[in-house]
Amino acid sequence: MSQILSPRFLPILMLVASNVFMTFAWYGHLKFKTSPIWIAVIASWMIAFFEYWFAVPANRIGSQIYSAAELKTIQEVVTLTVFAVFSVFYLKESLTWNHAIGFALIAGGAAFIFKG
Numbered sequence: 681m682s683q684i685l686s687p688r689f690l691p692i693l694m695l696v697a698s699n700v701f702m703t704f705a706w707y708g709h710l711k712f713k714t715s716p717i718w719i720a721v722i723a724s725w726m727i728a729f730f731e732y733w734f735a736v737p738a739n740r741i742g743s744q745i746y747s748a749a750e751l752k753t754i755q756e757v758v759t760l761t762v763f764a765v766f767s768v769f770y771l772k773e774s775l776t777w778n779h780a781i782g783f784a785l786i787a788g789g790a791a792f793i794f795k796g
Contacts, residue, residue: 691742695755698734699762701727707763710771753793760786 683689705727709720735755742751760783767773 687741687744691738691746691751692754692758694734694738694741695758696762698731698738699755699758700766701731701734703759703762703766705731707766707771749793753790757787757790 684693705724708727709715709724712720739751742754746754764775764779764783768775
């Protein structure tokens, strides 16, 4: 348990939680396209408020171990992963081989950030 709460892993878990909230804030309203846009914006702001309660501490804690570029890279890979799951299970959109290849290329690029 202490390893999960360490500055190496806790920020990643917090960024996952943060991205779940942010993905719903940014894309959740797409299931409710008949609602007025102002309601979507307000609802998104309310959801994003909780996203910040995970993202800001994740970056503060993570900066003990990771550089800002590494934290941003982790966040981007987490974002793509969370979005892929969200897209398939919530929006009921399928991912294609083009998506998989594109995500893999991004992940490959992210790996270069962590090479010494």
